[in-house]
Amino acid sequence: MSGHQWWPYLWGALGGLGVLMVFYGLRRVADKKLPESHRKAGLWLVNGGVVAVAVSMALAIWVK
16 A cells, blocks of 8 residues: 555544443443442543544544
């Protein structure tokens, strides 16, 4: 691939990573067996995932 043909794959990978981060973060937050500090740490995954998806979407629109 040459030029900018690989950019959509990068945005897709970033969006997919963000969705996975949100999923695993929400699973961690909802797990009542974990200590409270570990559950709260799951919010970092959720926030990071939301940012990754937002950046992916913004860059996909910008590059279009």
